[in-house]
Structures are given as structure tokens and as C-alpha cells.
Amino acid sequence: MLGTFLICDFKRGLNYKDMGLPLGVEGACPPGFSRRLVWHDQHSHLSCTTREHYPVFSWETEDLLVHLEGRIYHPEEPQLTTQLSDLSHLIFTQKIDPRPLLASWLLRTDGDFLLVLVHKADGGIAVINDVFGRLPTYVHLRDGWLILSRDLRRITQVLGAADFDRMALAQYLLLGFPLGKRSLFAGIEYLEPASLISISPADASIKLTNLHEFNLEGEEHSNRSSTENARNLASRFREACLLRATGDDTCVVSLSGGLDSRAVAAGLRREEIPFTAATFLNSQQTNTADVRVASRVAEALGVEWQLFHPRPPQGKDLVQLLDLKSGANNLRMSFILPFFHQLMEKFGPRITYFTGDGGGDALGVSCPYRRVSTPKALLDYAIERYQIWPLDEVAALTRLAGQDIKAELAEHLASYPETAPDRKYKHFFCLEVATKMYHEGEDRNRHFFWSVTPFYSFEFFHYAMNCPDRDKQGYRLYREFLAQLHPAVGGIDYADWQAPLSSLKFSLLYQVKNLTRRRPNLIARLRRLLGRYDMVGPGSNILGCLRDQSLACAPLNQYFDPRSLARVLARPQDYDKNQLWSLLTLTSTLAYYTCPRPLGDDFLDRDFV
DSSP states (O other): OOEEEEEEETTTOOOTTTTTOOSSSOSOOOTTEEEEEEEEOSSEEEEEEEETTOOEEEEEOSSEEEEEEEEEOSSOHHHHHHHHHHHHHHHHTOSSOOHHHHHHHHHHOOEEEEEEEEETTTTEEEEEEOTTOOSOOEEEEETTEEEEESSHHHHHHHHTSOOBOHHHHHHHHHHSSOOTTBOSBTTOEEOOTTEEEEEETTTTEEEEEEOOOOOOOOOTTTTSOHHHHHHHHHHHHHHHHHHHTOSSOEEEEEOOSSHHHHHHHHHHHHTTOOOEEEEEOOTTOTTHHHHHHHHHHHHHHTOEEEEEOOOOOBHHHHHHHHHHHTTSSOGGGGGHHHHHHHHHHHHOSOEEEEOOTTHHHHHSOOSOSSOOOSHHHHHHHHHHHHOSSOHHHHHHHHTOOHHHHHHHHHHHHHTSSOSSHHHHHHHIIIIIHIIIIIHHHHHHHTTTSEEEOGGGOHHHHHHHHTSOHHHHGGGHHHHHHHHHHOHHHHTSOBTTTTBOTTSHHHHHHHHHHHHHHHOHHHHHHHHHHTTOSOOOOTTOHHHHHHHHHHHHOTTHHHHSOHHHHHHHHHOGGGSOHHHHHHHHHHHHHHHHHHSSOSSOGGGTTSBOO
């Protein structure tokens, strides 16, 4: 729904009418959103869907058009204009290879952005995204034809059909996301972080290259004390907080009882940036510990704190999340949408919404919890640690061979630039999961208000990734980091364990948790034997929707084995809530694209808790 849309076709030229792309404003938009044409010529069409206060900027010089979606945080506007003009000159008029200098610029540039540069004289186009790929973008590239969009639906509309990628569906059931460049759709890929797309009318070429790839092999700062590293991290973090809070927006911190959101609140407070801390109590009141701790953190920091009581998520929220993210967000996250509506009612749409996404990856333990010294050991551990559905059931549901699903995962893990298997796991944990889970989640938020996290400042993240794992054990580095930001917040309970980081209780629970992480399969089996896992009741609306879709949406049978799906629905007590939500996300996405409606009308006003 939101963001940049670009088509370039050198083979056939653009027939705007056939594509539903009239010159000027493109068709109808949902309430609160608008579309505008940015650029077009005989080969290319650039437009953008936006909402009030969403950061999209376009400007022109005599020979250049610049389209920036998102924000580059540090330069003032005149400096930014000069920088981007220099980049354009480098790309379009210099005879040298621009990629090394572009890579250097990206690593110096703190931002969440997608940048499109157009050389007006010949129609040349360059597209660059930030080093983390913070604004998820999708690409269809084939035979001199490029479709690039921040909204998956726009690409499927132009292609005329939604052909799902069966392997991507299997990976979603197994891990919770498709791997690498895969999206849920065949022929549509994720645009990798730090990508450059070069479109040249002179030779009718479209080239996609990668400007930077993280290599998490080393520990550059292992010769420094944890105190010095914590001090350096805190300095970088405070600057990232400051840069993301500039402008006239109201700053709102999503404050829970965990460590990451309190670090963000402490960083903003240290920089004397006004903000409101916002916490919600869910409809089942299962997060009372979070509420209690968030209140204490806000009091310790001396900042305004507001508690919200959103209604439970309903079927209409699931449909709205499908509208926003086309299945890239698990529908279990629909509970957050009523909270967002309350935030907008309270503060208006001009909000910069701060989350703590990425904090645990940067400052927590990101190495495996048991010895992983071979590619096979890495593969087995990654599956054990992340699997949602067992591999044999994934294979049965999708009618794929289990060994093929494993083989692709093994090949993908092997493609990471690190050499040691435990470091490849770190890459998977800190970058693969983040791209597909955290960034997509924040992109959901941006349909309501601008969403940021200082943990994805490149300067901070790069430094944290080079701190030694030994200092991250037991949250020692995190504890010192919090002390550098604000001493009071580190002594407040971690809500999940109801104990502060420095306590003996926390240390004992941390050791127990580490033991469970060494053998995830064993612990999962024990929990099932003891009945200690999160089940849904027989009258659950999740099950009702799955049953309704299996009967009403015939195209499901093209991608899911009907007998395997029937077995799941006949014995739902064998599956936990996370498994059933993941399955419902995929069946609802399939129904969204192939059936009259993803959820029956009877479910729209029912609660999904």
C-alpha cells in the first residue's frame, strides 16, 4: 500500500492504460493515502503512494531528479542535496566504476531509506537502499523488464496473477520467513540491503549489484575492556537516538518490561529529548509484569508514561494487516493494530515511534548455545532453534521433499561470507532474521507513523558486532551499557523473569535458559509431554477460519496437500498456537490473492486472542 513504485521496460515500452497506470494520479487509494506521479518517459514510470507526514521527498535540478523515501538522518538539507547531486554525477557521468565510492557513502550514511536518482537527459535511473534494507522492497526483474515496489500487491497487479513460491511457503512454515531473496511469490524477490540497480537506456540494460555485505567473522574490540566497549556503544547509541528524534514529530517510545525499549528511553532521556513512553495492557491482561516494569522505568527516568487498553484483535484487523503487508507479517501481530489506532487518536499521525528492535541481537548472545563446528551441525542447530513446524509436516503440507527443503537452507547458510560455522549462525541470527522479521514489522508500523530504532544505526551495530561474545554472556555488556545510559534503569526488574540483571535470581534463570537453548528439540518434546505449551481451544476462531478457508478456497489445494491440512484440523490439540497462526497467515494470504475474501464475513467482528 505504501511507498515507491517503479516500472522500466525496454522491450515493449510502457502501455500505461493496460497496466492501470494513467499519466498523473494513479487510481483510487485507501482513505488517508494518496498517489502521485514522480517521473515518466517512454520506458520508465516512477510514482509513490504516501500518507500525511510520511517522509517522501522529491526535488529536481536542471539535469537530475531525486526521489527519497524515508530518512537520511545526519546531514542538513542543503548538505544532503549536495551529497546526492555528487552521487548522481558519479553514477551517470563519470567513466570510473562508481560502486566502491557508493559503498563508502552507504557505510557513512545513517538512515532508513530508498533512493531513486534519475538522469533527465537520457532517462538513466539508479536505485539505492540503505545498508540494512530497512524499507522492505520487492523486485521483479526479467528480460529487460523491471518492476520495483514497496508494496507486493502492486507487482502482482501488474503481472496479472499471484503465483506463490512453494519453497518459500515451506520455509515460512519451518522458520517463520522465506530465506534470502525469496518472497512468498514466485518471480518476486526481496531487494537485498545495500543494493544498486542501474538502468541504462543507452544499452537497454538493467543491472542489480550488491554494494556491501556484512561479515561477522571478527571481534575487533576484543582487546578492550567491557567497560570501555559499553562507554563507546553508549556514545554511538545516544547519537543515534538524537538523530532519529530531530524534526517536529512527537516522539513516542514503545516501552515494555524488557531491556531494549528501556535502553531507547534512557538514550533519549540522556539527550534531553522530550518523549512520551507508551505501554499497553492486552485484553487478556497477560502482560501485567511488563506494565508494572514499564511504569517503574518511566518513573526512574522522570518521563511521561501513558497506559493504553486496546480492544482484542478482531478478524477485521487480520484483514487490515493483509492489506498492509500481504502476508509478510504473521497475522498473530494483528493485536498491535488497535494500539496503533489509539496512539494516533491521542497524538495524531505526526509521530516518530521508537522501538527497541534489534537490541537483543546487537548486545545479547548471538552465537550458538552448543558447539557447532561443521556445516551439518550448523544446519541441524538452525532448524532446531527456529523451527515452527516439524520438517516432516512441512514437507507433507507443501508436497515438497524434506531433503530439498533442508538442502536449500544448507546452501543458503553456506553462502554467507563467514568461514566458521558458528559465525555463519551469527549472520543468520543477526541479519537474516532481522531483515525478514523486524524490518517487516516496523514497515507495518510506518503505515500509521514513522517507526525507528537506534539499534540499527550502522555505527552502533558495527561496533556491537565486533564486541567479544564473552562479554555478552550473562548480559554483562548490556548491564554496563545501560549503566552508561542511565544507572537507575539497569536495577529495575527484567519483566520476563521478574528480577534485575545484577541479581542472583537473574543469573540462575539465565543459566537454566541457556541449557534449554542447547537442545531446543528435547525441551519442546518435554513441554508437549507435560502439556506446557500454548494451545488454542476447540472453539478458537483461528481454527474456524482455517476450516472455513479449507472448504471455501479451492486454490489452497494447489499449494497445500488437502489430506495433510485435514489431519491438522482434525487434531488441533497436537499443535501450538504459534504453528496454527503461521498456517493461518499463509492460508489467509493465499485466500487474499485467489479467493473473493481472505476471511468470511462472520469472522470480521470476532475476537482473535
